[in-house]
Amino acid sequence: MPCVRVVEARCLRLIASIVLLVFLRPYGVVTQEVTGPALTAAFLFNFLKFTTWPQDVLPDAAPLTMCVVNAPAIGSALTGAVKGRVVAGHAIRVAQPTDDAALRGCHLLFVSGPRPAALKAIGVVRDTPVLTVSDLQGFTTDGGIAQLHLQQGQLRFAFGLDAVRASRLQISSKLLALARQP
Numbered sequence: 001m002p003c004v005r006v007v008e009a010r011c012l013r014l015i016a017s018i019v020l021l022v023f024l025r026p027y028g029v030v031t032q033e034v035t036g037p038a039l040t041a042a043f044l045f046n047f048l049k050f051t052t053w054p055q056d057v058l059p060d061a062a063p064l065t066m067c068v069v070n071a072p073a074i075g076s077a078l079t080g081a082v083k084g085r086v087v088a089g090h091a092i093r094v095a096q097p098t099d100d101a102a103l104r105g106c107h108l109l110f111v112s113g114p115r116p117a118a119l120k121a122i123g124v125v126r127d128t129p130v131l132t133v134s135d136l137q138g139f140t141t142d143g144g145i146a147q148l149h150l151q152q153g154q155l156r157f158a159f160g161l162d163a164v165r166a167s168r169l170q171i172s173s174k175l176l177a178l179a180r181q182p
Helices: 001-022 036-051 072-082 115-125 161-167 173-180
Strands: 063-069 088-094 106-112 133-135 146-151 153-157
Touching: 001 036, 036 133, 036 146, 036 153, 063 072, 063 115, 063 153, 063 161, 072 088, 072 146, 106 115, 153 173
Parallel strands: 063 088, 063 106, 106 133, 133 146
Antiparallel strands: 146 153
């Protein structure tokens, strides 16, 4: 029986060591708080996954360009969210265009900030295969495709179906079914 006592003693020391390591070491648990910009970035990335662009606009293996206007915090969050990701064989890049020519190179365009600037930006790409998204109230009635809005403390979205049709984009029925009017 002395062998059993030695094994028990070793087991008890091992258990005690594990307990000390767990309770006395500083916790390295990383928590991530979801911010407004990070949540918006996640919605925008998911919109990409459920949208198909015409072949003449997005050839095979061409990068998908997500553009952000008047929302630098969302641009930064989006850059982090899509880093190294691929959607349907397309690498993703994030841009913050400053002129009309650059806006026309976007596949997804998120606009925020002053209403006149946002309306000008969507006017440049209206009726083209650019998925326009904004958090501005009434965006879909102004010709935008998708509007993000808060409803009972949760971020929701709505689609302007006339703008979707005019854009030649194919948005998954699964995504459209999740949309809620503001």
